[in-house]
Amino acid sequence: MAAAERHVPATPPAPVAIAVESVSKAFGAVQALVDVDVRVRAGEFLSLIGPSGCGKTTLLKIVAGLVPADRGRVSVGERIVWGPGPECSVVFQDFALLPWGTVQRNVEFGLLLRGVEAGERAERARRAIAKVGLAGFEAAYPAQLSGGMQQRVGLARALAVSPRVLLMDEPFASIDEQTRRVFQDDLLRLWSEERKTVVLVTHSMEEAIYLSDRVVVLSPRPGRVHQVLDVPLPRPREAGDVRGTAEFARLVDGLWKILRKLQ
Amino acid sequence: MTLAALVGLAIGWELLGRLDVSLFVPPLSRVAATWWQLLGDGTLARAAASSLASLAKGFVPAAALGVAVGLAMGRFAVVRHLLDGWVNALMSAPLSALVPVLIALFGVRDTVVAATVFMFSFFVVVVNTQTGVRATDRSLVDMARAFGAGEVALFGRIYLPAALPAVMLGLRLGAVQAVKGMVVGEMLISLVGLGERLIYYGNTFLITELYAVILSVLALALLIAQAAQAADRALVRWK
Numbered sequence: 309m310a311a312a313e314r315h316v317p318a319t320p321p322a323p324v325a326i327a328v329e330s331v332s333k334a335f336g337a338v339q340a341l342v343d344v345d346v347r348v349r350a351g352e353f354l355s356l357i358g359p360s361g362c363g364k365t366t367l368l369k370i371v372a373g374l375v376p377a378d379r380g381r382v383s384v385g386e387r388i389v390w391g392p393g394p395e396c397s398v399v400f401q402d403f404a405l406l407p408w409g410t411v412q413r414n415v416e417f418g419l420l421l422r423g424v425e426a427g428e429r430a431e432r433a434r435r436a437i438a439k440v441g442l443a444g445f446e447a448a449y450p451a452q453l454s455g456g457m458q459q460r461v462g463l464a465r466a467l468a469v470s471p472r473v474l475l476m477d478e479p480f481a482s483i484d485e486q487t488r489r490v491f492q493d494d495l496l497r498l499w500s501e502e503r504k505t506v507v508l509v510t511h512s513m514e515e516a517i518y519l520s521d522r523v524v525v526l527s528p529r530p531g532r533v534h535q536v537l538d539v540p541l542p543r544p545r546e547a548g549d550v551r552g553t554a555e556f557a558r559l560v561d562g563l564w565k566i567l568r569k570l571q
Numbered sequence: 572m573t574l575a576a577l578v579g580l581a582i583g584w585e586l587l588g589r590l591d592v593s594l595f596v597p598p599l600s601r602v603a604a605t606w607w608q609l610l611g612d613g614t615l616a617r618a619a620a621s622s623l624a625s626l627a628k629g630f631v632p633a634a635a636l637g638v639a640v641g642l643a644m645g646r647f648a649v650v651r652h653l654l655d656g657w658v659n660a661l662m663s664a665p666l667s668a669l670v671p672v673l674i675a676l677f678g679v680r681d682t683v684v685a686a687t688v689f690m691f692s693f694f695v696v697v698v699n700t701q702t703g704v705r706a707t708d709r710s711l712v713d714m715a716r717a718f719g720a721g722e723v724a725l726f727g728r729i730y731l732p733a734a735l736p737a738v739m740l741g742l743r744l745g746a747v748q749a750v751k752g753m754v755v756g757e758m759l760i761s762l763v764g765l766g767e768r769l770i771y772y773g774n775t776f777l778i779t780e781l782y783a784v785i786l787s788v789l790a791l792a793l794l795i796a797q798a799a800q801a802a803d804r805a806l807v808r809w810k
Contacts, residue, residue, distance in 0.1 A: 369713075372717055373717075374713050374716055374717060392716055392717045392718070392719055393719075394719065396717070397717070397718075398713075398714065398717040400710050400713070400714060401710075402708075402710050404708070404710040404711050404713065404714035406711065406729075406732070408732050408733075408735075408807075417715075417718065417728075418718040420728075421715065421718040421719055421720050421724060421728070422718060422719055469718070
């Protein structure tokens, strides 16, 4: 890792947004993560992938400050992570929407917890709702929305607090394929407009390649960084037909060859 | 459907009463007339006022304290381990067996009726609240914490609303239990209110009056259950 960084060419590297240094974590007798080192650059889209139970979600939760690491150090920007901080937003696999709140109230929720006053809260939530394409659904309850729309609410809630870092835990896992592809393109569009640092946990190789600048492959339990893969596909990817190119197929296949050996 | 069943029951009762099968089955029309008379001379109102006062004095603290204890037990394992055994034992114990203890503690006044109401309704509120809190979606808690929620915000914004349907169910069941506790207390211990009337008319073989009071108690129980259900629907609209 350190050696690789010394070979970075003349253009100065983007500042490090997230640094995970020698992080280990055990749950009782089960070792989940061992000596994990990951550096995420500011504005980078990075995916974590690996076999089931490799600890990728645990790693995300450690970065989010939701789970404490046993050893090692995590910093987000200048802040050493001891708990949840204001520069991160999390998008959850099961959406984690308040079933008793409308879309508007759900998107306002993060702002409410961070002490933003009511008028500004409503305004920022409305803007975030429009940004994810849900304008007009402010008064709907989550149960009235499809899975894809519910996750858009989850994304709007995450964006409403204007985080620098977006942590996404298998956000598309419980969404059907067609909806997922449209949603992925919308996410890329939002990301290129707002230039947030994104860490995405996924088990889909196509998704990892399609979205990311780099893919971190974790080994099975206990999770370690097995390999870091660059994805040199040109951007913007959401406009063209990147999935149909030979280069895309080659990258997915390369990722599959790595993962297959890890099973 | 329910209405048809009630009307059928009423007609059957009336016919059976007219046939004069037993002293213990007066026709419904006569019971109704007696009920009207007891209402007119203030007997029912006086008895019901005393009963309702005991009901409120017992159930309001049982509900408030029950929700508080249930929340604490649901949220904190220490509290749960400390109280679980007691709650389970007292919930399944035949509460009438505790009546002598209650007499010793509160004497033979209406306070003891309120205490009986409390004992009958408290535990079901505790258990339901606790269940609701423990069933709270884990990822909602993570979500709130990720946005910086502390313990107070978690309680007010996640655990309490998530547990609300279960809390309301507990309060509904608790209200019904409270009416039972009220009647038991008034009949077995204190001889006040509607329970006293039941004992009095029963002992003096005023069967028509007895039925009039029984029907009043049933109506009261039904009314309270309906009110609780309406409150439930108003509060838990999102279900």
